[in-house]
Amino acid sequence: MCGHESTFLVLPVCPVLSAFHGRLAGDPINAMEATPVQSFGTPMSTARDATNLVLSGLDADIEYDAPIGLRMTWYRVGGTADVLVRPRSVEALSVLLARAQERGVPVRVLGSGANLLVHDDGIDGIVVHLDQPAFREVSTLHRHRANRGGTTSDAGDGLRAMAGAVTERLVIGLAQQGMSGLEMMAGIPSTIGGAVRMNAGGKFGCIGDVVKAVGCLDMAGQPVTYHNDSRQLRFEYRRSSIVEPVILWAELKLEPDDPQRVHDRVKEIFAFKKKSQPMGEHTAGCAFKNPSPGTSAGRLIDEAGLKGFSIGSAYVSTRHANFLCTTDLKTARASDLIALMEHITAAVEQQAGVHLEREVVVWSRKSQPAGHRADS
Ligand SMILES: Cc1cc2nc3c(=O)[nH]c(=O)nc-3n(C[C@H](O)[C@H](O)[C@H](O)COP(=O)(O)OP(=O)(O)OC[C@H]3O[C@@H](n4cnc5c(N)ncnc54)[C@H](O)[C@@H]3O)c2cc1C
Structure with a gap:
């Protein structure tokens, strides 16, 4: 299903990396994992009937009226998802998408919620969260010996990470x-997806x-x-050319290096971010x-x-x-x-004549999920 390049051998999940598949302490997802999933109810509305048909018999954890804004985004504000679905396998996710398309049920994917704002009114359709083990696997990629003149590195040439793997x-x-x-x-909270x-990153x-x-x-x-x-895949400033609703995995190009040197670079980048950004506050970055x-x-x-x-409970950081x-x-x-974003946009337009485009993705009942049009 994943379509590996034929020149690669994919080894079993790397035991060292697999130790890192869980969430970081303090990550909003932890709260969700501690909460029992509600039982499958019998909602009355037509939209819910359609959703129930999509979810019927699916190999997934399902939760109605899930408070994703408060519990699963870094802003820790916002409303509920009509339905939150955590599929247990790629096959279940694939079935969900096919049925949802047939029945016109919108599907959105929630990563670690570090670049996301959910409206207070909540969000319709299905929100998919890829945090089950099948979506967190990481495997090392090795080229065939023949491709490297008989020499291979123990560290491999890179890795394949499933979309739910936690980047940090x-x-x-x-x-x-x-x-x-x-x-x-380093210091950019995210899932691989x-x-x-x-196209997260920076300096x-x-x-x-x-x-x-x-x-x-x-x-x-x-x-x-x-x-x-190929020209099919392009990365630009804070966007990728991918139009599909679900990113399932990514293969990353990596080079063997001295562990201490890599560690020092991570430390240096993290220190830079810590100095210039309000990392301990409820924020979604830029x-x-x-x-x-x-x-x-x-x-x-x-x-x-x-x-x-500030406007009400929202304020502009004094650090960044x-x-x-x-x-x-x-x-x-x-x-x-x-309201704060709108105020900033108007003020900067007036002061500098520049229109600021939002980087944070905003989900509302009126917004179109990816694969339909824009996400926000
Ligand atoms: C303290 C802090 C510092 C930050 N610093 C930076 C920074 O330096 N540089 C930077 O670029 N960003 C930064 N950010 C923003 C954020 O970390 C990135 O945008 C990150 O890539 C968001 O990943 P996520 O998994 O949390 O995605 P989410 O916020 O959950 O989702 C973001 C978008 O990606 C989509 N998405 C998520 N997973 C999938 C998937 N599997 N398939 C398809 N679509 C998917 C969602 O539908 C949504 O449209 C920062 C955020 C915080 C809180």
């Missing part, structure tokens, strides 16, 4: 193994720089593979994209006098003006963040 854990595991390439992702979708590079191939499922649940040596390579959205927001500015944060969890509302 991979970064740590790879440093311990002495595999270099993914250090730029979310990182590839957003030290972007994940797209090391992606060799990506496996997806299309809206009919059929596998599609993109290789980075709220807006930089309007052009030489122009920083944060600087424009700062120059508009908005550092520290492009980081919007939320305060006290009980009173925090997604609508405050949306």
Whole structure:
């Protein structure tokens, strides 16, 4: 189903990396894992009837009215998902997509919620979360000996990570193994799927720089593979050319290196981020994209006098003006963040004549899921 390149042998899941498959302590997902999944009810509405038909007999954990905004996004605000589905296998996910397309039920994929704002009114259709073991596997890739003149590296030529693998854990595991390439992702909370979708990165590079191939499922649940040596797969600033609703796996190009050197680079990048970003607060990173390579959205927001500015429970970080944060969890509302984003957009437009485009993905009952049109 995953369509490996024929020149690769895929070894069993690397035992060292598999130790990193769980979530980080303090990650919003932990709360969800501790909550029992509700039983399958008998909702009355037509939309729910259609959803029930999609989910009938599916090999998945299913939860109705799941408080994903509060529990599973880094902003820790926002409403519920009508249905949250955690498939146990790629096959189950494929069946879900095919049935959902047939019945017109929207499907959205939630990664680690680090770049996501869910409206207070919640979100319709099905939200899929790929955190079951089948979606967190990581395997080392080795070329055939013949391709390397008889020499192979123990560390391999890279790895294939399923979309639900937690990127920060991979970064740590790879440093311990002495595999270099993914250090730029230090301090960027994400799953592999979310990182590839957003082409996450920054000053030290972007994940797209090391992606060799990506496996997806299309809206009919059929596998599609993109290789980075073709024009089919392009990574640009905070976006990829992938139109399929689900990214299933990514193959990453890595090089063997001294573990201490890799570890030092990770430490250096993490320290840089810690110094310049409010990492301990409820935020989703940069709220807006930089309007052009030489122009920083944060600087424009700062120059508009908005550092520290707040609306209700949402405020502009005093450390980094492009980081919007939320305060006290009980009173925090997604609508405050949306009002703050609108205020910033208008103020920067007036002050600098520049229109800021949102980087954060916003889910609402009116937004179109990926594969239909834009996500937000
Ligand atoms: C403290 C902090 C610092 C940050 N710093 C940076 C930074 O330096 N650089 C940077 O680029 N970003 C940064 N971010 C933003 C965020 O880390 C990235 O955008 C990251 O890639 C989001 O990944 P995720 O798994 O959390 O995706 P989510 O936020 O869950 O989802 C984001 C989008 O990806 C889609 N998606 C997720 N998984 C899949 C999948 N398997 N298939 C298809 N679509 C999928 C979602 O539907 C959504 O459209 C930061 C965020 C925080 C909280």
